[in-house]
Amino acid sequence: MSNLSGLSGLTLLLAGCDFKTRGSTVGSKNFTEQLVLGELLAQYLENASRVPMERRFYLAGSYICHQALLAGRIDMYVEYTGTALAAILKKQSTSDHAKAFNQVRQEYASRWGLEVMPSLGFDNTFAMAMRGQHARKLGIKTLSELAPFAPQIRLGVGYEFLERPDGYKGLVNKYGLRFAETPRVMELGLLYRALQNQQVDLVAGSNTDGLIAALDLAVLEDDAHYFPPYDAVPIVRRECLERYPEIGNALRRLGGQITEQDMRRLNYAVDGEKKDAGAAVKEFLGQKHLSAVQGHLRCG
Helix, strand or coil: CHHHHHHHHHHHHHHHCHHHHCCEEEECCCCHHHHHHHHHHHHHHHHHHCCCEEEECCCCCHHHHHHHHHHCCCCEEEEEHHHHHHHHCCCCCCCCHHHHHHHHHHHHHHHHCEEECCCCCCECCEEEEEEHHHHHHHCCCEHHHHHHHHHHCCEEECHHHHHCCCCHHHHHHHHCCCCCCCCEECCHHHHHHHHHCCCCCEEEEECCCCHHHHCCEEEEECCCCCCCCCEEEEEEEHHHHHHCHHHHHHHHHHCCCCCHHHHHHHHHHHHCCCCCHHHHHHHHHHHCCCCCCCCCCCCC
């Protein structure tokens, strides 16, 4: 009888802390930087808030991650403001970083009850990249200078870039580009391999891709300012922040702490040096002094 009483007491105690033991869930899209950012959020929040974090990575693109948020399958993931504006909100893009952030924050809150947290600190705009030797041979440094050579250029893109409003159609119209053939669509992780193997001549990569410098790639300047800001912002379900206010506090402290150089280094550690993403993130957080526990586990 006493054993049963003790078990009942333990059950009640655990029930009182259930909201802490359930934890929270971090999602990510299906390319290296998103894996790194998902792991970064998970490790940082485990340390800073002591809330257990579940990982659900490789959720395809923005649409799937957004739907996963709305369905409660994940509690947060990192999105980019330009992507949120164009692909999710279907709004006209802007070159103003603050305006883009404020519009995304306000509309995500009013439409879906989602909180857009402060930018992590870097802008991951699209990078139209060529083999450096090829760009130097043609003597081009900007997208405007690419136009006369486009009929001999083969383009490689990720699945979303072909359809999204801030992607392929607007780009070719803005710069008057007429490529040699229909863009070759492939997984984002295969773009640079295809470029290196000369299967394509130009790819729609990302500004923080670690392989750009490692492979001696030339990023053509967006001199007509076609692409909007793509500031990296954690998007979190409001229910998660209400249950775990320490998560919101921790994410606010993380704001502005990650630079473009940081992301290139992290991305290269995984893509170029073949390090485990979790190990690379752990080392990075230690170097940035972001791994110390700053939160406190509370129950009741």
